[in-house]
Amino acid sequence: MSEMKKIKNLKEFSTSADRFEGANLLCPGCAHSIIVREILNATNDDLILSASTGCLEVCTAVYPYTSWDASWIHIGFENGSTAVAGAEAMYKALKRKGRLKQPDREPKFVSFAGDGASYDIGFQWISGCFERGHNIMHVVLDNEVYANTGGQRSSSTPIGSSTTTAPAGRVSYGEKQNKKDMLAIMAAHGAPYVAQVAPNKWKDMIKKIQHGFAVEGPVFINAMSACTTEWKFLPEDTIAISDLATDSLVFPLYEIIDGTKLNITYRPKNVIPVKDYLGAQGRFKHLFKPENKHVLDEWQKRVDEKWEYLQRREEAGV
Amino acid sequence: MAEKMELRDIEVWDGNMAASQAMRQVQIDVVAAYPITPSTPIVENYGSFLANGYVDGEFVMVESEHAAMSGCIGASAAGGRVATATSSQGFALMVETLYQASGMRLPVILNVVNRALAAPLNVNGDHSDMYLGRDSGWIQFDAYNPQNAYDLNFIAFRVAEDHEVRLPAMVHQDGFLTSHTAQGVHTLDDDTAYSFVGDFKPMNDMLDLDHPVTHGVQTEEDWHFEHKARQHHDLMTKVFPRIQAAFDAFEKLTGRKYNIVETYNTDDADAVVVCMGTAVETAVEVSNELREEGKKVGVIGIRVIRPWPYDQLLDALKGIKAIGALDRSSPNGTFGMLYNELAGTVVNGDEKKVLTNYVYGLGGRDLLKSQLREIYAELLANAEAGKPTTPLQQLIGVRGPKISFH
Numbered sequence: 001m002s003e004m005k006k007i008k009n010l011k012e013f014s015t016s017a018d019r020f021e022g023a024n025l026l027c028p029g030c031a032h033s034i035i036v037r038e039i040l041n042a043t044n045d046d047l048i049l050s051a052s053t054g055c056l057e058v059c060t061a062v063y064p065y066t067s068w069d070a071s072w073i074h075i076g077f078e079n080g081s082t083a084v085a086g087a088e089a090m091y092k093a094l095k096r097k098g099r100l101k102q103p104d105r106e107p108k109f110v111s112f113a114g115d116g117a118s119y120d121i122g123f124q125w126i127s128g129c130f131e132r133g134h135n136i137m138h139v140v141l142d143n144e145v146y147a148n149t150g151g152q153r154s155s156s157t158p159i160g161s162s163t164t165t166a167p168a169g170r171v172s173y174g175e176k177q178n179k180k181d182m183l184a185i186m187a188a189h190g191a192p193y194v195a196q197v198a199p200n201k202w203k204d205m206i207k208k209i210q211h212g213f214a215v216e217g218p219v220f221i222n223a224m225s226a227c228t229t230e231w232k233f234l235p236e237d238t239i240a241i242s243d244l245a246t247d248s249l250v251f252p253l254y255e256i257i258d259g260t261k262l263n264i265t266y267r268p269k270n271v272i273p274v275k276d277y278l279g280a281q282g283r284f285k286h287l288f289k290p291e292n293k294h295v296l297d298e299w300q301k302r303v304d305e306k307w308e309y310l311q312r313r314e315e316a317g318v
Numbered sequence: 319m320a321e322k323m324e325l326r327d328i329e330v331w332d333g334n335m336a337a338s339q340a341m342r343q344v345q346i347d348v349v350a351a352y353p354i355t356p357s358t359p360i361v362e363n364y365g366s367f368l369a370n371g372y373v374d375g376e377f378v379m380v381e382s383e384h385a386a387m388s389g390c391i392g393a394s395a396a397g398g399r400v401a402t403a404t405s406s407q408g409f410a411l412m413v414e415t416l417y418q419a420s421g422m423r424l425p426v427i428l429n430v431v432n433r434a435l436a437a438p439l440n441v442n443g444d445h446s447d448m449y450l451g452r453d454s455g456w457i458q459f460d461a462y463n464p465q466n467a468y469d470l471n472f473i474a475f476r477v478a479e480d481h482e483v484r485l486p487a488m489v490h491q492d493g494f495l496t497s498h499t500a501q502g503v504h505t506l507d508d509d510t511a512y513s514f515v516g517d518f519k520p521m522n523d524m525l526d527l528d529h530p531v532t533h534g535v536q537t538e539e540d541w542h543f544e545h546k547a548r549q550h551h552d553l554m555t556k557v558f559p560r561i562q563a564a565f566d567a568f569e570k571l572t573g574r575k576y577n578i579v580e581t582y583n584t585d586d587a588d589a590v591v592v593c594m595g596t597a598v599e600t601a602v603e604v605s606n607e608l609r610e611e612g613k614k615v616g617v618i619g620i621r622v623i624r625p626w627p628y629d630q631l632l633d634a635l636k637g638i639k640a641i642g643a644l645d646r647s648s649p650n651g652t653f654g655m656l657y658n659e660l661a662g663t664v665v666n667g668d669e670k671k672v673l674t675n676y677v678y679g680l681g682g683r684d685l686l687k688s689q690l691r692e693i694y695a696e697l698l699a700n701a702e703a704g705k706p707t708t709p710l711q712q713l714i715g716v717r718g719p720k721i722s723f724h
Contacts, residue, residue: 046527050392063541066532071524073395074534075418079388082380086350086392087524089376093347094398094525096374102527125388128381 016041025059029228029235046107052080052117078122115156143227168286186220195255200242232282333496338363340471343511347398350389354408357431383408387415394424397523406433420455425478433493442682443493457487458623583616589697593644639701672700
């Protein structure tokens, strides 16, 4: 196995050689670029990357430019996981046949995709890759919406969110369904490592990414990616919003090892009310009308129940 | 290291076995595949080769045909020899990725065992899937029998992987009629077969870790047209010389001669049918019989569907007065593809030709020799009259009152 990169502080981290360049077209304040840099900088190993169609893809490989200083492929919306799995299969074949150009180097295979490309349209491809046990890491840049196409709901969109296809209106509070639990689904595939990360908790994130790179087999990372454009907050507030998400336990940070063993990796010292997180974003503004109070209550209840469940799972060690 | 397989000079193989043996012999690095009738045995045979040590590449049994081609694209971009097989609905599911493979200039080889497209669901052979792929930017070879299916695989790998070409290629064979019909197939020994195709030479390979590459970029109105124009240009200008060179080399090696357009009994012919797949062999037999009766009829078989062999067809059609275009796919609201392509081919020529369209064999319905005799009789009448004596489009062998248009 390759040597683990040592990262002691944020300054050291930020001066790592970038394989994802700052020259890209992502919105100011977009968490995608923060997450991608943190993941790529977590290792010194060579990287073979893919991106499914989406914000990251359209903003980083616009011909004749590229933001990627590592091999990178985009095919379509649904098949980024399989693209990198195909490359991983080729790596194995050429290794066996003695045809690798740099036989002593062991690249990591990482697939980036949005929540739409992972929870919805690319779900089958990811499931196939995990069932077959490819040695890849699939990272969801989870902004809970089809942001690249202008804010349509996905199956990751949480209840009460106003999107362009499930907008809040005179008789609707917006999204009616609750967010799909992809981590549980991917853990149920028996994946050796599944984790939820957030870019504001970068130490936790690096630890998990390095754990993911160290294990053999498919790794699923759900990265919360606060979206200034669709969540409707100011671009300079990305990390502040992310802090509200993790401290309200709306995005609990945890990992599941070998499909079963669940560990909570971040416990806020002061848990803040969910409404503080919701109130900071335009997408939930309508929930603060009197007639929608039941949705706010529902939100807090669900977050409390999930946290309770995660703690019970952790205690039980299963 | 993969074990070598001892083959007899002539093996009794169906088209599926012929294709899978060729895939084994060229030592593919990654096959990502999904089973579907009637191409399933290609995938099964390959799995059996792997299980018995005759293949040492990766064999990825994915969860759909879309994923099969997606995996092939990723593997090909990584830098190695890649192939798969499919039919019909699987091919239709793959269509999105077919354009992606060719647009990214990746030399994937796809064996397409032709089958009808639902609805109604049908597992038998027609050319609907083959026609569906014809604008996808792939090179398309057509086999008429198991021997062709074997030979054309070697040609396909050699042409597609040429750095001047770098385009994916399909090898088509008729579902069941070719894929499941065992015939004598002249084989190449493993070393000879491999040498004909040669080592895979990577280009812009993602696994060259010292030279990172970006595959599958975004282009809009500023660059998209140039990319597509370049691909079209290369299909139009670079592919045929390389196919011809590969055919020449193959003939030298095996004595088996292939042509971009195959012609039978056409030298002094008044009328020909133009067709593809197993229909070519049936038509040749009928044409031979009619020749004995003194009728000047011949057959033109399309060997390379894309790029479309415009020049070769103009040449082959010299002096021919009446042409019957035989399409084994429902045109669904227009003339058949072969009719339209042939019309576009002959319209600016000096010679006046009468062109008519026959739609036959949908969903695996047999094309009978008696039907071909009738077609030839009509074509000879057209040749004699110098104008159509029948409707321009007729459906052959369908129940009920005769269906024809224009």
